[in-house]
Amino acid sequence: MVKYTVKGHQIEGKVTKAGYERKAVIFANNIVEELKKVGVSRHQIDIKTNILGNKNYPATIEFWGGGHYLRFSYAMTKRFIDNLYIISKVIEIEVKEVTDGTKNLHDFFHIFAEDGNRREIAKDLIQAKKDLGLKEDETDVDVIDKTYKALARKAHPDLGGSLEEFQKVNKAHKLIKKHMGL
Secondary structure, X not given: OOEEEEOOEEEEOOOOOOOHHHHHHHHHHHHHHHHHOOOOOHHHEEEOOOOOOOOXXXXXXXXXXXXXXXXXXXXXXXXXXXXXXXXXXXXXXXXXXXXXXXXXXXXHHHHHEOOOOHHHHHHHHHHHHHHOOOOOOOOOHHHHHHHHHHHHHHHOXXXXXXXXXXXXXXXXXXXXXXXXXX
C-alpha cells in the first residue's frame, strides 16, 4: 500500500474499486461526524460527493469554524474517491488530537484556514483558470498541467515569449494547484 504524508500525518492509501457514490457518502458522513466533535455543525460544512469517484478530481471540503472560512483539498491520488478518503482520515486524526488534548482548537482551525475571504479566493481562482484558458469548473489535474505546460512553453522568454506573460502563467498555475491542495 502507498503511504501519503498529509499535513504531517502518514496516511495509508486506499484504492476504492466499486461503489464510489455510496463510499463518497460514507466518507463525507465520517467527516461531518468528526467535525461535530469540535463544534462544527452540518450546515457549516460543504462536501461535494456527486462527482464520479473513479475520475481524476481533487476532493474538497469547506467549512466554517472558529469564525473562519476553512478549506481542505486533496488531489494526490488518481481518483476523487481516494482523495476524499485521505481527507476523511486527516480530519479524523486532527480531531482526535483536539479531543485528546494534544492540540488546541485554535491550532486545529489554523491548519485549515484560508487567507482572504471566500469571495476573493473564488474570484482569484476563476481569473487564474481564465489566464490558463481553462473552464471555470475544470478540476482534472492532468488537463490543468498539460494546459499549463503548453502555455509556459509558449510564454517562456527564451522561446520568444515575454517575462510578464510567463510570470502570469506560473502564478495562475500555482494558485490553482494551491487551491486543489497540491
